Amino acid sequence: MIYPKGGFEDWILGSSPRMTEKILVPRPRMTMQKIPIVFMSKSYIPQDQYFKKAKTLGYRARSVFKLEEIQNKFHILKSGMDVLDLGAAPGSWLQYASKIVGPKAKLIGLDLQKIEPIAKNIKTFVADILSPAAENLITKNHPTHFPLILSDLAPSTSGTKEVDHLKSIELNERVVSLAEKFLAPHGNLVLKIFQGADFDSFIKNLKRQFSRVTVFKPKASRDRSFEVYVIARK
Ligand SMILES: C[S@@+](CC[C@H](N)C(=O)[O-])C[C@H]1O[C@@H](n2cnc3c(N)ncnc32)[C@H](O)[C@@H]1O
Numbered sequence: 001m002i003y004p005k006g007g008f009e010d011w012i013l014g015s016s017p018r019m020t021e022k023i024l025v026p027r028p029r030m031t032m033q034k035i036p037i038v039f040m041s042k043s044y045i046p047q048d049q050y051f052k053k054a055k056t057l058g059y060r061a062r063s064v065f066k067l068e069e070i071q072n073k074f075h076i077l078k079s080g081m082d083v084l085d086l087g088a089a090p091g092s093w094l095q096y097a098s099k100i101v102g103p104k105a106k107l108i109g110l111d112l113q114k115i116e117p118i119a120k121n122i123k124t125f126v127a128d129i130l131s132p133a134a135e136n137l138i139t140k141n142h143p144t145h146f147p148l149i150l151s152d153l154a155p156s157t158s159g160t161k162e163v164d165h166l167k168s169i170e171l172n173e174r175v176v177s178l179a180e181k182f183l184a185p186h187g188n189l190v191l192k193i194f195q196g197a198d199f200d201s202f203i204k205n206l207k208r209q210f211s212r213v214t215v216f217k218p219k220a221s222r223d224r225s226f227e228v229y230v231i232a233r234k
Helices: 049-057 064-074 092-101 132-141 161-182 199-209
Strands: 011-015 022-026 083-086 107-111 122-126 146-151 183-194 212-216 227-233
Touching (some): 049 064, 064 092, 064 183, 064 212, 083 161, 092 107, 132 161, 146 161, 161 183, 161 199, 199 212, 199 227
Parallel strands (some): 083 107, 107 122, 146 183
Antiparallel strands (some): 011 022, 183 227, 212 227
Protein backbone atom coordinates (compact mmCIF):
# COMPACT_ATOMS: atom_id res chain seq x y z
CA MET A 1 0.00 0.00 0.00
CA ILE A 2 1.37 3.46 -0.89
CA TYR A 3 1.26 6.30 1.63
CA PRO A 4 1.58 9.99 0.79
CA LYS A 5 4.37 12.51 1.27
CA GLY A 6 4.40 14.16 4.68
CA GLY A 7 6.32 15.40 7.71
CA PHE A 8 6.50 13.73 11.09
CA GLU A 9 3.09 15.08 12.03
CA ASP A 10 1.71 11.55 11.80
CA TRP A 11 2.80 8.50 13.74
CA ILE A 12 1.90 4.97 12.93
CA LEU A 13 2.04 1.65 14.73
CA GLY A 14 5.05 -0.36 13.64
CA SER A 15 6.95 -3.22 15.15
CA SER A 16 9.95 -3.11 17.45
CA PRO A 17 13.34 -4.19 16.01
CA ARG A 18 12.88 -7.76 17.28
CA MET A 19 9.26 -7.84 16.07
CA THR A 20 8.14 -8.71 19.61
CA GLU A 21 5.89 -5.73 20.25
CA LYS A 22 4.17 -2.85 18.52
CA ILE A 23 5.68 0.61 18.93
CA LEU A 24 4.98 4.06 17.54
CA VAL A 25 7.21 4.98 14.60
CA PRO A 26 7.18 8.18 12.52
CA ARG A 27 5.62 8.03 9.10
CA PRO A 28 8.63 8.66 6.81
CA ARG A 29 9.30 12.16 5.46
CA MET A 30 9.15 13.20 1.81
CA THR A 31 9.29 9.76 0.23
CA MET A 32 6.71 7.36 -1.06
CA GLN A 33 6.94 4.40 1.28
CA LYS A 34 5.49 0.94 1.33
CA ILE A 35 4.20 0.18 4.82
CA PRO A 36 2.50 -3.13 5.58
CA ILE A 37 -1.14 -2.50 6.49
CA VAL A 38 -0.84 -5.04 9.32
CA PHE A 39 1.10 -2.50 11.41
CA MET A 40 -1.36 0.36 10.97
CA SER A 41 -3.43 1.67 13.86
CA LYS A 42 -7.13 0.88 13.37
CA SER A 43 -8.16 4.51 13.88
CA TYR A 44 -5.63 5.83 11.37
CA ILE A 45 -6.88 6.17 7.80
CA PRO A 46 -3.94 7.59 5.80
CA GLN A 47 -5.72 8.12 2.51
CA ASP A 48 -8.90 9.56 3.97
CA GLN A 49 -11.55 11.59 2.13
CA TYR A 50 -9.53 14.82 2.54
CA PHE A 51 -6.38 13.27 1.12
CA LYS A 52 -8.29 11.95 -1.90
CA LYS A 53 -10.15 15.24 -2.42
CA ALA A 54 -6.89 17.23 -2.25
CA LYS A 55 -5.37 14.97 -4.86
CA THR A 56 -8.39 15.26 -7.14
CA LEU A 57 -8.45 19.06 -6.89
CA GLY A 58 -4.68 19.40 -7.40
CA TYR A 59 -3.82 20.60 -3.91
CA ARG A 60 -0.46 19.64 -2.48
CA ALA A 61 -1.73 18.68 0.99
CA ARG A 62 -4.94 17.72 2.75
CA SER A 63 -4.33 20.60 5.19
CA VAL A 64 -5.90 22.88 2.57
CA PHE A 65 -9.31 21.83 3.87
CA LYS A 66 -8.47 23.12 7.34
CA LEU A 67 -7.85 26.56 5.82
CA GLU A 68 -11.01 26.24 3.74
CA GLU A 69 -13.04 25.61 6.90
CA ILE A 70 -11.36 28.56 8.62
CA GLN A 71 -12.16 30.71 5.60
CA ASN A 72 -15.81 29.60 5.47
CA LYS A 73 -16.26 30.45 9.14
CA PHE A 74 -14.08 33.54 9.64
CA HIS A 75 -13.79 35.07 6.11
CA ILE A 76 -10.19 36.07 6.69
CA LEU A 77 -9.12 36.01 3.02
CA LYS A 78 -10.36 38.75 0.73
CA SER A 79 -9.69 39.75 -2.84
CA GLY A 80 -6.49 41.81 -3.27
CA MET A 81 -5.14 40.93 0.19
CA ASP A 82 -1.39 40.32 0.64
CA VAL A 83 -0.64 37.24 2.74
CA LEU A 84 2.34 36.01 4.74
CA ASP A 85 2.33 32.20 5.22
CA LEU A 86 4.71 30.74 7.83
CA GLY A 87 5.44 27.02 7.60
CA ALA A 88 4.05 26.98 4.08
CA ALA A 89 5.49 23.80 2.49
CA PRO A 90 4.43 21.99 0.41
CA GLY A 91 2.13 24.92 -0.44
CA SER A 92 -1.56 23.96 -0.32
CA TRP A 93 -2.48 26.99 1.82
CA LEU A 94 -0.70 29.26 -0.66
CA GLN A 95 -2.52 27.55 -3.54
CA TYR A 96 -5.88 28.07 -1.84
CA ALA A 97 -5.18 31.62 -0.59
CA SER A 98 -3.93 32.80 -3.99
CA LYS A 99 -7.20 31.69 -5.61
CA ILE A 100 -9.14 33.97 -3.29
CA VAL A 101 -6.83 36.99 -3.11
CA GLY A 102 -6.22 36.95 -6.87
CA PRO A 103 -3.21 37.62 -9.10
CA LYS A 104 -2.67 41.25 -8.03
CA ALA A 105 -2.07 40.37 -4.39
CA LYS A 106 1.37 39.34 -3.16
CA LEU A 107 1.89 36.19 -1.14
CA ILE A 108 5.03 35.23 0.71
CA GLY A 109 5.68 31.76 2.06
CA LEU A 110 8.50 30.65 4.35
CA ASP A 111 9.47 27.13 5.30
CA LEU A 112 12.47 25.01 6.25
CA GLN A 113 11.68 23.04 3.11
CA LYS A 114 11.72 24.23 -0.47
CA ILE A 115 8.34 25.03 -1.95
CA GLU A 116 7.95 24.28 -5.65
CA PRO A 117 6.76 27.30 -7.65
CA ILE A 118 3.01 27.96 -7.56
CA ALA A 119 2.28 31.28 -9.29
CA LYS A 120 4.08 34.49 -10.25
CA ASN A 121 2.65 36.53 -7.39
CA ILE A 122 3.82 33.99 -4.78
CA LYS A 123 7.38 34.27 -3.48
CA THR A 124 8.67 31.45 -1.34
CA PHE A 125 11.84 31.19 0.70
CA VAL A 126 13.69 28.48 2.56
CA ALA A 127 14.15 29.93 6.03
CA ASP A 128 13.91 29.02 9.69
CA ILE A 129 11.30 31.36 11.13
CA LEU A 130 13.17 31.28 14.45
CA SER A 131 16.20 32.92 12.83
CA PRO A 132 16.73 36.69 12.43
CA ALA A 133 17.34 36.01 8.71
CA ALA A 134 13.63 35.17 8.29
CA GLU A 135 12.64 38.58 9.60
CA ASN A 136 15.07 40.30 7.22
CA LEU A 137 13.71 38.29 4.29
CA ILE A 138 10.17 39.40 5.01
CA THR A 139 11.14 43.07 5.43
CA LYS A 140 13.17 43.03 2.23
CA ASN A 141 10.46 41.41 0.13
CA HIS A 142 7.42 43.12 1.63
CA PRO A 143 8.27 46.40 3.36
CA THR A 144 4.62 47.12 4.30
CA HIS A 145 2.33 45.34 6.77
CA PHE A 146 0.23 42.29 5.89
CA PRO A 147 -3.52 42.28 6.52
CA LEU A 148 -3.28 38.52 7.06
CA ILE A 149 -0.60 36.24 8.51
CA LEU A 150 -1.12 32.48 8.36
CA SER A 151 0.86 29.89 10.25
CA ASP A 152 0.42 26.15 9.90
CA LEU A 153 3.87 25.61 11.47
CA ALA A 154 4.40 22.19 12.97
CA PRO A 155 7.60 21.09 14.70
CA SER A 156 8.97 17.69 13.75
CA THR A 157 7.28 15.58 16.37
CA SER A 158 9.01 13.45 18.99
CA GLY A 159 5.98 11.31 19.83
CA THR A 160 5.91 12.74 23.35
CA LYS A 161 2.90 15.01 23.58
CA GLU A 162 4.32 17.51 26.09
CA VAL A 163 7.65 17.86 24.23
CA ASP A 164 5.84 18.50 20.97
CA HIS A 165 3.52 20.94 22.70
CA LEU A 166 6.47 22.96 24.03
CA LYS A 167 8.11 23.02 20.59
CA SER A 168 4.82 24.24 19.13
CA ILE A 169 4.60 26.96 21.81
CA GLU A 170 8.15 28.10 20.96
CA LEU A 171 7.25 28.39 17.26
CA ASN A 172 4.05 30.23 18.06
CA GLU A 173 5.73 32.71 20.40
CA ARG A 174 7.95 33.58 17.46
CA VAL A 175 4.88 33.83 15.18
CA VAL A 176 3.31 36.29 17.61
CA SER A 177 6.48 38.39 17.72
CA LEU A 178 6.59 38.41 13.90
CA ALA A 179 2.92 39.42 13.89
CA GLU A 180 3.74 42.34 16.20
CA LYS A 181 6.08 43.58 13.54
CA PHE A 182 4.36 42.60 10.28
CA LEU A 183 0.60 42.43 10.93
CA ALA A 184 -1.44 45.48 9.92
CA PRO A 185 -3.85 47.14 12.37
CA HIS A 186 -7.12 45.11 12.44
CA GLY A 187 -5.32 42.35 10.56
CA ASN A 188 -5.89 38.66 11.26
CA LEU A 189 -3.42 36.08 12.46
CA VAL A 190 -4.15 32.36 12.08
CA LEU A 191 -1.91 29.95 13.92
CA LYS A 192 -1.80 26.25 14.65
CA ILE A 193 -0.94 25.06 18.12
CA PHE A 194 -0.44 21.64 19.68
CA GLN A 195 -2.37 21.69 22.93
CA GLY A 196 -0.70 20.97 26.27
CA ALA A 197 0.06 22.40 29.69
CA ASP A 198 1.01 25.91 28.50
CA PHE A 199 -1.90 26.28 26.09
CA ASP A 200 -4.16 28.30 28.40
CA SER A 201 -1.44 30.78 29.37
CA PHE A 202 -0.47 31.18 25.70
CA ILE A 203 -4.10 32.02 24.82
CA LYS A 204 -4.34 34.35 27.83
CA ASN A 205 -1.31 36.30 26.62
CA LEU A 206 -2.69 36.39 23.10
CA LYS A 207 -5.90 37.93 24.42
CA ARG A 208 -3.87 40.77 25.92
CA GLN A 209 -2.40 41.58 22.50
CA PHE A 210 -5.36 40.95 20.19
CA SER A 211 -8.89 42.32 20.30
CA ARG A 212 -10.53 38.98 19.44
CA VAL A 213 -9.15 35.47 19.88
CA THR A 214 -11.04 32.33 18.81
CA VAL A 215 -9.92 28.71 19.12
CA PHE A 216 -11.18 26.46 16.31
CA LYS A 217 -10.85 22.75 15.55
CA PRO A 218 -11.59 22.10 11.85
CA LYS A 219 -13.27 18.82 10.90
CA ALA A 220 -10.35 18.15 8.55
CA SER A 221 -8.05 18.09 11.58
CA ARG A 222 -7.76 14.46 12.58
CA ASP A 223 -9.70 13.56 15.76
CA ARG A 224 -6.66 12.00 17.41
CA SER A 225 -4.51 15.09 16.69
CA PHE A 226 -4.15 17.54 19.56
CA GLU A 227 -3.75 20.48 17.18
CA VAL A 228 -6.16 23.39 17.15
CA TYR A 229 -6.16 26.66 15.22
CA VAL A 230 -6.36 30.11 16.70
CA ILE A 231 -7.80 33.05 14.79
CA ALA A 232 -6.70 36.32 16.36
CA ARG A 233 -7.73 39.78 15.23
CA LYS A 234 -5.42 42.67 16.03
C1 LIG B 1 1.83 21.03 8.35
S1 LIG B 1 3.14 21.65 7.42
C2 LIG B 1 2.43 23.01 6.58
C3 LIG B 1 1.49 22.64 5.46
C4 LIG B 1 1.08 23.83 4.62
N1 LIG B 1 0.18 24.69 5.35
C5 LIG B 1 0.39 23.38 3.36
O1 LIG B 1 -0.82 23.51 3.30
O2 LIG B 1 1.05 22.93 2.43
C6 LIG B 1 4.15 22.42 8.63
C7 LIG B 1 5.41 23.03 8.10
O3 LIG B 1 6.07 23.75 9.13
C8 LIG B 1 7.44 23.79 8.75
N2 LIG B 1 8.31 24.25 9.85
C9 LIG B 1 8.49 23.68 11.06
N3 LIG B 1 9.37 24.38 11.80
C10 LIG B 1 9.76 25.44 11.03
C11 LIG B 1 10.64 26.54 11.23
N4 LIG B 1 11.34 26.69 12.38
N5 LIG B 1 10.80 27.45 10.24
C12 LIG B 1 10.10 27.31 9.08
N6 LIG B 1 9.24 26.30 8.83
C13 LIG B 1 9.07 25.36 9.79
C14 LIG B 1 7.71 22.36 8.33
O4 LIG B 1 8.87 22.28 7.52
C15 LIG B 1 6.43 22.00 7.59
O5 LIG B 1 6.56 22.12 6.20
